[in-house]
């Protein structure tokens with residue numbers, strides 16, 4: 001089988017356009033895929049046309065890579081992502097994120113829908129990810145390491161760049177958008193957690209629980225990109241209210257918050273440009 005490095009390069013070569021290479025990679029979670037359509041001068045490439053790209057099957061996750069500009073930033077957005085619970089390995093799930101970095105993205109903004117573990121947070125809360133806990137049963141870097149992609153033992157002390165967290169909080173404040181901050185825990189799914197698991201996750205210091213993001217963040221860091229992560233708390237995690245959880249609640253909240261979430265992304269992109277964080 002072709003080496004991972006060569007598969008990443010082949011995918012990047014297949015989608016690379018004539019314009020400026022992207023500076024920012026956007027990984028758009030549940031309900032946010034439409035943001036890719038707002039990119040100016042956009043060019044879309046269906047995942048099905050990209051060599052080695054995994055295909056997403058979840059309803060509400062269209063599978064397209066979209067290039068375009070927003071807030072003065074040259075972006076490439078993943079409209080739709082695949083998850084471990086679909087049966088993919090963590091290496092496969094994180095492959096598209098590697099392609100974003102290979103295309104030139106030095107900053108990756110990753111978004112997701114998550115259950116709130118912090119009982120003070122109502123559905124609709126936006127949470128900047130300060131750090132994560134990986135409870136997935138596969139790791140994106142398991143297997144032989146290719147030094148052309150990154151080091152064998154990447155440091156994760158600053159998985160979510162502190163200076164970019166400050167930037168995101170400043171951008172949110174400027175727009176008057178409340179932004180919580182906390183720890184994201186990745187669970188395998190596809191079941192939502194049991195109330196006992198929710199208690200455990202609260203005890204280990206997590207604030208939000210979801211089924212994605214960590215593999216992508218791991219490979220972005222492996223390849224040297226900086227990461228901003230934002231969760232939309234779509235529901236209180238199992239057992240907190242006593243109500244049953246449903247995918248409908250998740251998508252309803254994501255839809256309700258979408259405009260606010262998008263205006264936060266706009267503000268962050270603008271600030272990334274004006275602060276000079278994307279230079280060099």
Ligand code: HPA
Nearest residue numbers: 113114115209210211237
């Ligand atoms: N748990 C796990 N993943 C989720 C949840 C949840 O409560 N809500 C949205 N994604």
